[in-house]
Amino acid sequence: MSVANLGRRATLLLLPALLVGAVMAGAGKKASAEDTDPTAKKERCATRVAIAFTGKETTPAISADPQGSVDALVADPAFVERFSRFINHEFNETPGAMEKEDASYFLMKYVLENKLPYKDMFLGQFKVDGNMQGNQTTVTADPEGLGYFRSQPWLLRYAGNELEGYKLVTAYRLMQNTVGLTLVASTNAPGAAIDTAARTSNPGCVGCHGPADKAGAAPWFALDRAARVLTKVRRQGNTVTFTPPTEAPQMVADKMVNNDKELVQALVDSPNFSFNVCRLTFKFLYGRAENVCESKVFDACVNEFKSKGTIQSALVSVAKDPGFCQ
Numbered sequence: 598m599s600v601a602n603l604g605r606r607a608t609l610l611l612l613p614a615l616l617v618g619a620v621m622a623g624a625g626k627k628a629s630a631e632d633t634d635p636t637a638k639k640e641r642c643a644t645r646v647a648i649a650f651t652g653k654e655t656t657p658a659i660s661a662d663p664q665g666s667v668d669a670l671v672a673d674p675a676f677v678e679r680f681s682r683f684i685n686h687e688f689n690e691t692p693g694a695m696e697k698e699d700a701s702y703f704l705m706k707y708v709l710e711n712k713l714p715y716k717d718m719f720l721g722q723f724k725v726d727g728n729m730q731g732n733q734t735t736v737t738a739d740p741e742g743l744g745y746f747r748s749q750p751w752l753l754r755y756a757g758n759e760l761e762g763y764k765l766v767t768a769y770r771l772m773q774n775t776v777g778l779t780l781v782a783s784t785n786a787p788g789a790a791i792d793t794a795a796r797t798s799n800p801g802c803v804g805c806h807g808p809a810d811k812a813g814a815a816p817w818f819a820l821d822r823a824a825r826v827l828t829k830v831r832r833q834g835n836t837v838t839f840t841p842p843t844e845a846p847q848m849v850a851d852k853m854v855n856n857d858k859e860l861v862q863a864l865v866d867s868p869n870f871s872f873n874v875c876r877l878t879f880k881f882l883y884g885r886a887e888n889v890c891e892s893k894v895f896d897a898c899v900n901e902f903k904s905k906g907t908i909q910s911a912l913v914s915v916a917k918d919p920g921f922c923q
């Protein structure tokens with residue numbers, strides 16, 4: 598893939614209104630008696646709401662007022678479990694080798710149960726950790742916390758293998774988790790061809806990694822710039838340590854940032870953050886990305902999320918729209 602293509606692809610991924618998938622299910626189908634019978638329609642709506650939120654069949658309470666029951670469903674333990682698993686699946690390519698590595702699952706659960714703002718996932722003062730065996734994972738208060746981004750099991754999981762200790766894998770995860778950036782790494786095989794100098798000068802690499810030259814043009818997500826404001830990883834035998842960054846500040850996410858916290862803050866403050874919340878909302882409720890005909894519902898979701906801050910508010914706004922049950 599050429600660098601120009603990469604740039605375009607990354608931009609496209611961040612513009613929800615341009616997403617494809619405009620084919621409407623059932624378009625052109627003739628309305629049948631069942632479609633118009635209000636009782637059957639309401640029961641279909643109840644099933645849809647119940648499955649979407651809890652993964653289970655409808656209950657008398659949901660059947661009585663399907664879309665009206667959505668406010669209560671976002672506090673239902675079955676929903677909390679289902680949504681936390683969904684987020685963990687979206688934020689990690691595979692399940693963690695140990696339970697405590699699935700920090701996004703545990704913190705999502707905590708944030709939902711305590712009705713906290715969604716941004717606390719990434720900026721809240723927490724620590725997500727377990728015991729030596731990797732179990733009994735808990736969320737605890739930690740003034741040094743940055744969501745789960747400074748929790749040891751997560752840091753170790755995503756430290757990467759870059760030869761000089763630049764945490765490119767961490768840098769990418771931070772962006773993927775917060776704003777949904779999706780890049781397909783073209784290579785991560787260790788060896789001479791992938792040293793830092795090659796990566797930040799080779800035209801086939803700078804489109805994602807950014808040039809070594811600080812003033813050089815780079816995409817907002819330039820992975821090597823982001824990695825330069827994170828700690829570096831050092832491995833000696835079985836011992837892994839993280840050393841403070843020495844090459845900050847860097848221009849990333851359209852801001853000059855000095856450290857991980859400022860980088861995450863810049864990502865959370867960007868419009869891509871609320872877009873990604875509503876993209877996740879659609880994916881959870883519909884099992885697919887939003888399509889062009891849904892831009893009104895999508896924009897309403899973004900506005901609702903911006904004013905209330907909880908991911909529950911985004912889910913409620915989409916699920917209460919009449920379109921959800923049509």
Ligand code: HEC
Pocket residue numbers: 603756757758759760763764765766767769770780781782783784785790791792795796799801802803804805806820
């Ligand atoms: C399409 C964007 C893209 C391009 C182009 C790209 N990379 Fe990457 N690179 C990534 C991403 C994303 C990661 C993080 C991978 C991960 O999370 O596993 C990465 C990670 C790396 C790593 C670190 C792997 C680790 O385990 O720490 C190296 C080294 C690397 N890339 C080298 C290169 C080189 C050399 C080139 C050019 C030949 C290149 N990359 C081109 C996206 C890209």
